[in-house]
Amino acid sequence: MVAMHVRDHIEEVVRVVSTETPEPGTAARARRGLARPQQLRASPFRDAQQGHTPLRDGLIRDSWRRCVATHGLDPTRLQEARILPEARVREHRERLEDLIRTARFGLESLHRRIAGQGYVLLLSDARGVTVDFMGDPTFDNHLRRAGLYLGSDWNEAHAGTCGVGLCIASGEALTVHQTDHFDATHVGLTCTCAPIHDVDGRLAAVLDISALRSPTPKDSQHLALQLVQDYAHTIEMANLERRFRDRWLVRFSLSPDFVEADPDCAVALDDDGRILGMTDRARRLLAGQADGSARDPSAVIGRHFNELVDFDVERLGDLGRGAATESCGIEVRSGRMLYAHAAPPGPAPAARSRPDALRRGTHGLPAPLAALTGGDPAILAMLGRAARLVEAPVAIMIRGETGTGKEYLAKALHQSRRKPGPFVAVNCAALPESLIESELFGHVPGAFTGARARGHAGLIREASGGTLFLDEIGDMPLALQGRLLRVLAEREVLPVGGSRPVPVDIRVISASHRDLMAEVRAGRFREDLYYRLNGALLTLPPLRERADLDWLVGRMLADGAADPAGHRLDPQARLRLRAHHWPGNLRELANALVCARAVSTGGVIRVTDLPEDLQAPALSAQAHAIGPHPRAREDAEMLRMVLKSHRWNVSAAARALGIDRTTVHRRMRRLGIRPPHRVEG
Numbered sequence: 001m002v003a004m005h006v007r008d009h010i011e012e013v014v015r016v017v018s019t020e021t022p023e024p025g026t027a028a029r030a031r032r033g034l035a036r037p038q039q040l041r042a043s044p045f046r047d048a049q050q051g052h053t054p055l056r057d058g059l060i061r062d063s064w065r066r067c068v069a070t071h072g073l074d075p076t077r078l079q080e081a082r083i084l085p086e087a088r089v090r091e092h093r094e095r096l097e098d099l100i101r102t103a104r105f106g107l108e109s110l111h112r113r114i115a116g117q118g119y120v121l122l123l124s125d126a127r128g129v130t131v132d133f134m135g136d137p138t139f140d141n142h143l144r145r146a147g148l149y150l151g152s153d154w155n156e157a158h159a160g161t162c163g164v165g166l167c168i169a170s171g172e173a174l175t176v177h178q179t180d181h182f183d184a185t186h187v188g189l190t191c192t193c194a195p196i197h198d199v200d201g202r203l204a205a206v207l208d209i210s211a212l213r214s215p216t217p218k219d220s221q222h223l224a225l226q227l228v229q230d231y232a233h234t235i236e237m238a239n240l241e242r243r244f245r246d247r248w249l250v251r252f253s254l255s256p257d258f259v260e261a262d263p264d265c266a267v268a269l270d271d272d273g274r275i276l277g278m279t280d281r282a283r284r285l286l287a288g289q290a291d292g293s294a295r296d297p298s299a300v301i302g303r304h305f306n307e308l309v310d311f312d313v314e315r316l317g318d319l320g321r322g323a324a325t326e327s328c329g330i331e332v333r334s335g336r337m338l339y340a341h342a343a344p345p346g347p348a349p350a351a352r353s354r355p356d357a358l359r360r361g362t363h364g365l366p367a368p369l370a371a372l373t374g375g376d377p378a379i380l381a382m383l384g385r386a387a388r389l390v391e392a393p394v395a396i397m398i399r400g401e402t403g404t405g406k407e408y409l410a411k412a413l414h415q416s417r418r419k420p421g422p423f424v425a426v427n428c429a430a431l432p433e434s435l436i437e438s439e440l441f442g443h444v445p446g447a448f449t450g451a452r453a454r455g456h457a458g459l460i461r462e463a464s465g466g467t468l469f470l471d472e473i474g475d476m477p478l479a480l481q482g483r484l485l486r487v488l489a490e491r492e493v494l495p496v497g498g499s500r501p502v503p504v505d506i507r508v509i510s511a512s513h514r515d516l517m518a519e520v521r522a523g524r525f526r527e528d529l530y531y532r533l534n535g536a537l538l539t540l541p542p543l544r545e546r547a548d549l550d551w552l553v554g555r556m557l558a559d560g561a562a563d564p565a566g567h568r569l570d571p572q573a574r575l576r577l578r579a580h581h582w583p584g585n586l587r588e589l590a591n592a593l594v595c596a597r598a599v600s601t602g603g604v605i606r607v608t609d610l611p612e613d614l615q616a617p618a619l620s621a622q623a624h625a626i627g628p629h630p631r632a633r634e635d636a637e638m639l640r641m642v643l644k645s646h647r648w649n650v651s652a653a654a655r656a657l658g659i660d661r662t663t664v665h666r667r668m669r670r671l672g673i674r675p676p677h678r679v680e681g
């Protein structure tokens with residue numbers, strides 16, 4: 001039966017594209033490699049059951065023809081959904097980052113409404129690449145195969161007639177239902193899409209809700225269509241409000257009672273009354289009033305408000321909150337009556353009162369972020385992106401070799417927030433596997449042997465209202481990854497032994513020095529969790545690639561120096577630092593300087609004061625790759641140096657390092673360091 005459906009479908013597509021070709025010459029191209037129409041078998045099954053060949057909507061028929069004539073697709077050749085590689089998806093996603101951030105709340109709210117009905121949600125960019133996806137992890141494989149997945153490419157040129165592709169081509173909200181699809185591979189799907197426009201009227205994204213199974217009549221998707229249109233409109237409104245907070249915002253409605261609560265559309269104006277931005281419904285409303293085409297955003301953007309509506313912008317203040325109904329009526333040039341509400345400009349983002357921590361540092365960055373670099377161009381570019389993410393409700397993933405400062409960056413992001421709340425750092429590699437679940441999610445009293453008598457809120461709840469930093473996330477046991485995913489998706493946590501989930505409001509920053517995508521491929525890390533954590537990716541370069549080493553050295557030497565004059569490096573020692581490969585990155589540098597400061601005399605650090613492997617000319621990267629973990633090796637090296645310089649007097653070494661004696665003894669045991677007389681003995 002399925003094969004029959006497929007054959008019927010191909011026959012119908014071939015007949016439509018072969019018999020009704022819009023442009024001269026396309027018929028020949030359409031027939032290229034296809035069965036001739038008169039050879040096609042009539043299909044009583046299809047005609048009796050659906051009978052919609054002649055009714056197939058004009059947009060669909062035009063798209064089928066385009067698929068053959070313009071895109072050179074062949075309906076007899078079925079193609080699997082195309083999923084782009086992760087790096088390409090990230091590029092597409094980064095370009096749409098601001099919009100995704102603004103849309104996030106709306107997308108999650110829409111997803112909650114449709115998830116129980118078998119739909120998944122996709123947000124595609126204007127080229128048809130899925131840059132955000134919310135689906136049901138239980139159907140992961142089916143969804144992926146059907147192309148309902150992050151990174152799937154639904155551009156009409158590759159995928160044939162489909163919801164996203166046709167929405168991009170037509171600019172209209174629509175449903176492409178089952179056999180509306182060009183490629184028979186997709187005839188099981190129903191896809192309902194609405195365009196999301198940027199404030200200048202350009203298509204920015206497509207909001208799509210799709211299902212693997214649906215009733216045969218296309219009408220069954222009517223409500224789905226209303227829903228995506230409403231959410232696309234709400235996202236456009238949120239985007240306009242965010243972009244033009246410091247401008248006049250005029251909202252319109254057909255009803256005076258709804259103009260504030262649920263406006264139909266809105267425009268942003270500059271002080272002279274010129275239109276700076278709009279929602280798409282405003283473009284439709286106002287472009288018709290201008291002499292240009294109703295589809296043309298330039299008929300509206302840049303025009304003076306007075307040219308399109310009968311209203312003097314000097315009177316915008318009269319359209320404020322609670323204005324009498326009669327005073328908020330506005331006549332558009334066609335004579336139609338609308339009701340308007342005007343919100344005056346808020347303070348410009350930069351001029352808002354900010355706590356001290358947010359005062360601008362150098363390079364136009366918030367001070368905590370600016371403090372991370374002395375001007376390295378790659379880091380500055382990354383910090384510029386980081387600054388834009390400070391208040392964004394997206395999960396941030398930080399990537400970088402060990403010791404590159406991932407936790408420092410996470411803290412700086414946190415401190416740059418207007419209301420930072422608590423910062424809770426969890427090292428997933430350091431927590432024993434048996435404890436990680438109850439430590440993270442908490443437990444109720446008596447949940448297990450050894451549980452705390454009064455129960456435990458857990459680190460996730462402790463971070464509520466602030467930031468949860470998940471360090472070494474790649475080491476999180478697979479079984480707990482699913483639970484973490486649920487916390488992130490549902491924004492609530494279920495304590496061990498508990499039956500009632502507790503809502504949490506956390507912002508998650510995760511870090512790993514592992515290649516997490518490789519972990520995903522190896523089946524050790526859940527792909528859905530990876531994408532959930534990777535709302536935005538920030539990469540810290542290794543120290544050997546940084547151009548601000550001298551600045552870092554100066555800063556580290558000044559930090560915590562006992563004497564205000566600090567220490568300085570002699571030129572030879574500086575050269576050694578510059579030539580070193582730094583496998584342990586900033587941690588290795590900080591340790592080397594603590595050690596050098598402790599053993600140096602007269603405030604000058606010489607080559608002989610540096611740890612042993614820095615005294616020798618630089619080793620090759622390969623040589624550095626051999627041996628114990630760089631962090632352990634560095635820690636051991638530093639501790640041995642300090643102990644040696646204090647004649648193995650643990651108390652003196654502890655004072656020099658600013659830690660207590662027991663910590664020194666513990667570290668010596670952990671790092672296998674023994675005083676020489678014992679070694680000799």
Ligand SMILES: Nc1ncnc2c1ncn2[C@@H]1O[C@H](COP(=O)(O)OP(=O)(O)OP(=O)(O)O)[C@@H](O)[C@H]1O
Pocket residue numbers: 371372373400401402403404405406407408409471472511513555556586587588590591631
């Ligand atoms: N911007 C910085 N300024 C001064 N010191 C820094 C900076 N960043 C990192 N460090 C030094 O490097 C050490 C390691 O930093 P951090 O813990 O943030 O690195 P990490 O990348 O999270 O390490 P790991 O991969 O081992 O978890 C810090 O303890 C500090 O000594």
